[in-house]
Amino acid sequence: xxxxxxxxxxxxxxxxxxFHLVCGVRDACVTPFLTLYLRQxxxxxxxxxILMGTKHLIAAFWAPFCAFLARSHQKRRVLMTxxxxxxxxxxxxxxxxxxxxxDPGHRRCNGSHSLTAEGPPPGVALTVTVTLASEPASNxxxxxxxxxxxxxxxxxxxxxxxxxxxESGQEPFSYPPGSSVGSTQGTRNRSxxxxxxxxxxxxxxxxxxxxxxxxxxxxxxxxxxxxxxPANQSAAEGDGxxxxxxxxxxxxxxILSLGSVVLWELLTSPLEQVADDxxxxxxxxxxxxxxxxxxxxxxxxxxxxxxxxxxxLVGPLDCFLATSGPRGVVHFYGYSLVSALALLVSIAFxxxxxRRQEPSYRTVKALSLVVGDPHLTVLAxxxxxxGGATSAVxxxxxWQMKDHGSSELTMGFSVALGLLGEITLHPFKAxxxxxxxxxGTLGLGLGCLAGQLLYYSFLWSWWSVLxxxxxxxxxxxxxxxxxxxxxxxxxxxxxxxxxxxxxxGHVCGSGASLGSFVGGFVVMRxxxxxxxxxxxxxLLLWLALFLSIQPRLPQERKINYSKLLAVEASDTSDSEQGxxxxxxxxxxxxxxxxxxx
Numbered sequence: 208x209x210x211x212x213x214x215x216x217x218x219x220x221x222x223x224x225x226f227h228l229v230c231g232v233r234d235a236c237v238t239p240f241l242t243l244y245l246r247q248x249x250x251x252x253x254x255x256x257i258l259m260g261t262k263h264l265i266a267a268f269w270a271p272f273c274a275f276l277a278r279s280h281q282k283r284r285v286l287m288t289x290x291x292x293x294x295x296x297x298x299x300x301x302x303x304x305x306x307x308x309x310d311p312g313h314r315r316c317n318g319s320h321s322l323t324a325e326g327p328p329p330g331v332a333l334t335v336t337v338t339l340a341s342e343p344a345s346n347x348x349x350x351x352x353x354x355x356x357x358x359x360x361x362x363x364x365x366x367x368x369x370x371x372x373x374e375s376g377q378e379p380f381s382y383p384p385g386s387s388v389g390s391t392q393g394t395r396n397r398s399x400x401x402x403x404x405x406x407x408x409x410x411x412x413x414x415x416x417x418x419x420x421x422x423x424x425x426x427x428x429x430x431x432x433x434x435x436x437p438a439n440q441s442a443a444e445g446d447g448x449x450x451x452x453x454x455x456x457x458x459x460x461x462i463l464s465l466g467s468v469v470l471w472e473l474l475t476s477p478l479e480q481v482a483d484d485x486x487x488x489x490x491x492x493x494x495x496x497x498x499x500x501x502x503x504x505x506x507x508x509x510x511x512x513x514x515x516x517x518x519x520l521v522g523p524l525d526c527f528l529a530t531s532g533p534r535g536v537v538h539f540y541g542y543s544l545v546s547a548l549a550l551l552v553s554i555a556f557x558x559x560x561x562r563r564q565e566p567s568y569r570t571v572k573a574l575s576l577v578v579g580d581p582h583l584t585v586l587a588x589x590x591x592x593x594g595g596a597t598s599a600v601x602x603x604x605x606w607q608m609k610d611h612g613s614s615e616l617t618m619g620f621s622v623a624l625g626l627l628g629e630i631t632l633h634p635f636k637a638x639x640x641x642x643x644x645x646x647g648t649l650g651l652g653l654g655c656l657a658g659q660l661l662y663y664s665f666l667w668s669w670w671s672v673l674x675x676x677x678x679x680x681x682x683x684x685x686x687x688x689x690x691x692x693x694x695x696x697x698x699x700x701x702x703x704x705x706x707x708x709x710x711x712g713h714v715c716g717s718g719a720s721l722g723s724f725v726g727g728f729v730v731m732r733x734x735x736x737x738x739x740x741x742x743x744x745x746l747l748l749w750l751a752l753f754l755s756i757q758p759r760l761p762q763e764r765k766i767n768y769s770k771l772l773a774v775e776a777s778d779t780s781d782s783e784q785g786x787x788x789x790x791x792x793x794x795x796x797x798x799x800x801x802x803x804x
């Protein structure tokens with residue numbers, strides 16, 4: 208079998224490493240920065256949460272279904288090619304989504320071809336003075352700053368992330384910088400403070416993205432223009448039309464963003480699972496599945512390189528590619544280009560021509576094991592909560608860093624720091640599991656994740672996020688090491704990979720989806736630090752419950768290998784066709800039936 212060119216293992220592993228590396232770069236071009244781009248389109252936190260929750264939900268259930276169809280009809284290579292081509296095209300639809308603020312006047316390119324904001328320096332507020340329509344312009348104070356796109360009929364006030372729950376009037380939509388809502392005609396000179404939402408270093412408030420319309424009150428007594436005056440009526444009608452157009456634009460922005468994200472995820476989500484299943488079966492034919500376990504490192508390396516590389520290119524290239532609309536379109540162009548490169552690599556990706564007949568109900572059997580085994584049930588609840596808490600970090604951490612003046616390069620470096628820490632810690636996986644046991648390692652991962660969330664709620668500068676990212680090696684790496692080892696010990700014969708896919712796909716994806724849906728509304732209603740603190744408390748409570756119920760769970764059943772040897776000694780005369788061909792499989796099935804009984 209090894210002499211057959213189809214089973215060139217060394218070549219297959221080289222291509223697989225390159226494919227994982229390129230796919231890591233591809234995913235890093237957009238995925239970490241997607242919520243930041245949606246924010247720059249003008250969408251508030253609840254709608255970003257809905258978009259990301261939908262994305263996670265599709266990935267959790269659509270990808271396994273497509274992988275099943277591809278395996279059943281032997282169309283894996285066709286599906287991989289269609290996924291790479293389709294996702295490259297679908298990602299460009301996001302570039303066509305119109306932002307709420309279509310006037311890019313608040314951005315400019317300097318001589319070095321990098322984007323800079325035409326706003327005040329960090330921490331400085333814009334003072335806006337609204338004057339009477341009947342007063343001449345010369346009566347206005349000198350040095351008044353005018354907002355790009357703002358009209359003289361009114362000013363849109365913003366509410367930052369720092370407002371408390373006691374304030375009312377919250378609108379679930381965000382208005383772009385410089386939009387004008389509400390009439391102030393007929394009022395006296397009135398000065399207000401408007402914080403520029405894209406200005407770095409805004410320290411007075413950490414929650415931005417959910418805006419409230421502020422309309423200064425009209426005078427109801429003598430000394431001011433009557434409410435029913437023709438001037439106020441015409442102004443109110445004009446502002447009403449402007450508000451209606453703004454809401455209509457927001458609805459279209461959200462609907463088009465939702466359609467683009469759904470189409471994109473439908474096309475891109477099956478790729479990873481189909482490729483992994485193909486490579487695993489290819490290696491399984493020649494009993495080389497042990498070499499499959501080290502391929503994840505290449506994907507993390509690709510992600511680390513890609514997230515820093517695309518962030519470094521955004522500033523210079525946006526000047527040439529983004530003449531209007533929000534910055535960030537370079538992410539999608541880069542994603543499409545790397546997808547084309549991945550398509551070329553996929554031509555040589557190992558896909559087995561023949562396949563072993565396997566039961567089609569593997570996922571159903573894995574789900575039944577999760578429900579029937581208390582250890583797996585508790586483990587599934589842990590991963591579900593972990594997925595929900597992790598989505599809070601993935602969706603809104605870059606928002607918080609942006610509010611503190613962070614550049615996208617710093618954001619990319621923070622992601623790479625966590626991934627490289629996970630790779631560095633991996634050689635200590637076996638000693639860590641041996642010292643702490645699976646339960647202890649899982650508890651350590653949960654505790655580190657809770658500590659990260661608590662730390663994120665008190666960020667004070669753009670660089671303060673970097674120390675906490677080192678803990679990702681434990682909060683993500685060590686936690687999943689414990690989960691994988693537990694699955695190996697608890698899975699019955701033939702269910703280890705389906706069970707692992709259920710945990711990483713269905714369970715974790717469903718938790719991330721629910722966390723995204725809820726997290727966006729928590730950010731709007733309270734604040735981003737409150738979301739982090741709530742997730743931290745939830746994880747700590749579950750950690751205490753998880754550790755307390757472990758001694759009360761039934762003892763794990765293990766395979767009795769001495770029994771297997773005894774079966775081998777007593778079964779030497781068995782040579783009939785149609786009986787069990789493998790003594791190990793027979794003994795393990797007997798053990799499984801005894802355990803289920």
